[in-house]
Amino acid sequence: MADITTDVLIIGTGPAGSATAALLASYGLEPLVINRYRWLATTPRAHITNQRTMEVLRDLGRDVEDEAYMFATEQELMGENVFCTAINGEEIGRMKSWGTHPLSQAEHQLSSPSHMNDLPQTFMEPLLFKTACSRGAQARMSTEYLSHVQDEDGVTTTCLDRLTGKEVTVRSKFLIGADGGNSKVAEHAGLSFEGKMGVAGSMNILFEADLSPYVSRRPSVLYWVLQPGADVGGIGMGLVRMVRPWHEWLIVWGYDINEPPPAVDEAFAIRVVRDLTGVADLQPKIKSVSTWTVNNMYATTMSNGRVFCMGDAAHRHPPSNGLGSNTSIQDGFNLAWKLAMVIRGQAGRGLLDSYQAERAPVAKQIVTRANKSIEEFGPIFSACGLLDSVDPVKMQQNMDARCDDTPDAERQRKEIREAIAAKVYEFDAHGVEMNQRYRSDAIVTDGQPEPGFETDAELHYQPTTWPGARLPHTWLFGPDGEKVSTLDITGHGRFTVLTGIGGDAWLAAARALAKEFCIELIAHKIGPRQQWQDYTGDWARAREIRDSGAILVRPDHHVAWRCDGTIADPVGELRRVLNTILDR
Ligand code: FDA
Numbered sequence: 001m002a003d004i005t006t007d008v009l010i011i012g013t014g015p016a017g018s019a020t021a022a023l024l025a026s027y028g029l030e031p032l033v034i035n036r037y038r039w040l041a042t043t044p045r046a047h048i049t050n051q052r053t054m055e056v057l058r059d060l061g062r063d064v065e066d067e068a069y070m071f072a073t074e075q076e077l078m079g080e081n082v083f084c085t086a087i088n089g090e091e092i093g094r095m096k097s098w099g100t101h102p103l104s105q106a107e108h109q110l111s112s113p114s115h116m117n118d119l120p121q122t123f124m125e126p127l128l129f130k131t132a133c134s135r136g137a138q139a140r141m142s143t144e145y146l147s148h149v150q151d152e153d154g155v156t157t158t159c160l161d162r163l164t165g166k167e168v169t170v171r172s173k174f175l176i177g178a179d180g181g182n183s184k185v186a187e188h189a190g191l192s193f194e195g196k197m198g199v200a201g202s203m204n205i206l207f208e209a210d211l212s213p214y215v216s217r218r219p220s221v222l223y224w225v226l227q228p229g230a231d232v233g234g235i236g237m238g239l240v241r242m243v244r245p246w247h248e249w250l251i252v253w254g255y256d257i258n259e260p261p262p263a264v265d266e267a268f269a270i271r272v273v274r275d276l277t278g279v280a281d282l283q284p285k286i287k288s289v290s291t292w293t294v295n296n297m298y299a300t301t302m303s304n305g306r307v308f309c310m311g312d313a314a315h316r317h318p319p320s321n322g323l324g325s326n327t328s329i330q331d332g333f334n335l336a337w338k339l340a341m342v343i344r345g346q347a348g349r350g351l352l353d354s355y356q357a358e359r360a361p362v363a364k365q366i367v368t369r370a371n372k373s374i375e376e377f378g379p380i381f382s383a384c385g386l387l388d389s390v391d392p393v394k395m396q397q398n399m400d401a402r403c404d405d406t407p408d409a410e411r412q413r414k415e416i417r418e419a420i421a422a423k424v425y426e427f428d429a430h431g432v433e434m435n436q437r438y439r440s441d442a443i444v445t446d447g448q449p450e451p452g453f454e455t456d457a458e459l460h461y462q463p464t465t466w467p468g469a470r471l472p473h474t475w476l477f478g479p480d481g482e483k484v485s486t487l488d489i490t491g492h493g494r495f496t497v498l499t500g501i502g503g504d505a506w507l508a509a510a511r512a513l514a515k516e517f518c519i520e521l522i523a524h525k526i527g528p529r530q531q532w533q534d535y536t537g538d539w540a541r542a543r544e545i546r547d548s549g550a551i552l553v554r555p556d557h558h559v560a561w562r563c564d565g566t567i568a569d570p571v572g573e574l575r576r577v578l579n580t581i582l583d584r
Helices: 015-026 051-060 062-071 102-111 121-134 184-189 266-277 324-343 349-375 378-383 392-403 407-421 430-434 504-517 538-542 570-581
Strands: 004-011 032-034 080-084 091-096 138-140 143-150 155-161 166-177 193-208 222-228 235-244 248-255 285-299 307-309 475-477 483-485 495-500 521-526 550-553 559-563
Touching: 004 015, 004 155, 004 324, 015 032, 015 051, 015 121, 015 324, 032 143, 051 062, 051 324, 051 430, 062 121, 091 407, 102 430, 121 138, 121 324, 143 166, 143 184, 166 184, 166 324, 184 307, 193 266, 193 349, 222 266, 222 392, 235 266, 248 266, 266 285, 285 349, 324 349, 349 430, 378 407, 392 407, 495 504, 504 521, 504 570, 550 570, 559 570
Parallel strands: 004 032, 004 166, 032 138, 080 222, 166 307, 495 521
Antiparallel strands: 080 091, 143 155, 155 166, 193 248, 193 285, 222 235, 235 248, 475 483, 495 550, 550 559
16 A cells, blocks of 8 residues: 555656646646655756747746746847857857847747746746645655556555655556656656767856846857867867846856766866956856766657656757757646546547657657757857867967958858858757647548648748647737737647637537537637637638638647538537547
8 A cells, every 4th residue: 555646646846847747736636746855956957948838837827927927037138149259258259049030039929929038947947836736736855756666557656755764655647757867767667768878068157246247238148158278179168158137147168078077166166257257357156066968868758658758857958959948848738638638537548648659759859959059069160260270379360360351261251150140040949949740649630731841940930720730829809809819718728629700510519529528628719700809810811721610729739630611510520539639
C-alpha cells in the first residue's frame, strides 16, 4: 500500500512541471508535483518568452498572462542585439531581434494576441507554481524521485523525503518526468535518445552592477563581446545578458570541455566581468557562479506506457534561440488535456500516444536549431579574421583591417554585415516558435494536403487551419464590442467548433455530441449579427473554409479537423472525428 495516491505524479517544479501542474489543476485534477530542493529556480536561466508560451499563460487566465507582463522586461527593450568588443567598447554590428524589427513586429502583432517578452525563470517558475497550487495541485518540496515501477493499472514511485531521510511511495495513474536535463525518470523509463551530451563547457556569472551609462544608447537583452585571444581556441566570445534592466546581469563564458570544469573564484569572476564590460574599475557584486555543459540530445521516444517525459528531460540543447523553457511549457500544454480526458474516462489511452507523435518531432527540431545557431557564429568569427591565427595581436589586426580603404576591407565589411544578418535564424526565428504542425491520430486531415510554406518556415509564421496547425489568431468582436482573439474563445480545456452563417447544423451537432461523449464541446458562430463579429474580415481570410463549414479546435488550440461547408450528416461526421481523436 503506497503512502500517497494521486492521479498524476509530476517530478520537477521547473517550467515543464509547474506549467503541467497548473494546467491539470485548471482542468479540475489534483496532481502531485515534487521537487528535490526546498524551492524553485534560484538563478535566472531561461528568459526569452515567446508568443506561443504567452498564449499558454493566457489560456491559464488573463490574470496569469498579465502577471507575467508585470514582471517581464517588455519587448521593445529586447531589440538591439549587439556585437562589440566590450560593453563600453567599439561596436562591430547589431541586429534588431526578438520581433522588434518593424517588419517582424508587424508579423508578431498579426500572429498572436500575446507579446514576446523577457521573463527570467526566477519569475516564470513562481508564477506557474503559484497558479498550480492555488488551483488545487499538491506540492511537496525536498522530495527526491528515486525510482518507479509500472503495471497495468498505474505507477508506483519511490521518493526520498529529504527532511526525514525516509522513503515515501506514491501510487499514481500516470507519472511525468519533468526532472530536467539529467532526468532519472527518462533513464528509468528506458526512453531512447539521439545525440550527445557535453559538447561544450559554459559558466554563468551572475552579478549586479549599474551598466545603464554604457547600454542606454543600445538597449538589448544580449550583448556578444568578441575579445581576440581571451579564451579557449583564441576567440574569447562572452555573452553579457541583461537580467533586470540595467543593474542585474549574467555573463556566459566558455571553458574547455576537454578539461574538468574550472573552480571559479570571486577574483576570476570579477576579472571576466571587467574584461567583458570594459570597465576596469567596475565593482560588481558577484551573486553566483555555476558551470554547465552545452548538450545536443533529443528523445526519440517521449513516453513508455504510463510514464511521460517533457522539457529538458526530453530535449537537451544550448540556450540559443531561447527555446528551452518555452518548449517545456508547450510540452505541458500538449499533454495536460489528454491526461485529463483519459483520467476522466472521456478518452481512450490511445489518445496519449499522440503526445509522442506530436512532440518528439518538435524536440528534434529545436535541439537541431539551437545547436545550429551556435555554429552560425562561425561566419562572424571568420569575417572578423579571428580564425586565421591564435595570436591576439594578429587577431586584433585582422579585425582592425575592416576599417581600411581597400577592396579587401570592403569585402570584409560586407562579410561581417552578412554574417551578422544571418543570425536572424537565432534572434528572430518566428517560424521556429510558431509553425508547429502536428501529425498524429489525434488529428484528422481526411487527406487534405498540407499547405507548403510560401516563405522561410524557420523565419516566418504561416497561419493555416490545416488540421494539425495551431488555430490562426484573429481579433473578433463580442456583443458589447469587446475584442477577443480566436484563441480566447477556444482552448481552456475544451474542444470548440467554429462555424459561420449557414453552419447551424454544426452548432446542433456540437451540442448533441457534447452530451453523447460527456465532454466539454462548445460551438461559436462568427458573422454579421451573430455571437462574434468579424468586422475586419481577418477571420474570413484566415479560416480557409466557407461560412457554413466547421473547424474543430482541440483544447491546446491546434486544429483537429475541418470541413469546407455543410454536409448531409454533420452529427455522424463529427462523431466519427471525435471517436478517432479520442480513441473511443
Ligand atoms: P528544469 O531543469 O528547469 O527543472 C527540473 C526540475 O526537476 C527542477 O525543479 C529540479 O529540482 C527537479 N528535479 C530534478 N531531479 C529531480 C529528482 N530526482 N527528484 C525531484 N526533483 C527533481 N530557455 C528558454 O526557453 N528561453 C531562454 O531564454 C533560455 N535561456 C537560458 C539561459 C541559460 C543560461 C540556461 C542555462 C538555460 C536557458 N534556457 C532558456 C533553458 C531553460 O532554462 C530550460 O530549458 C528549462 O529550465 C527546462 O525546464 P524543465 O522544467 O524541463 O527543467
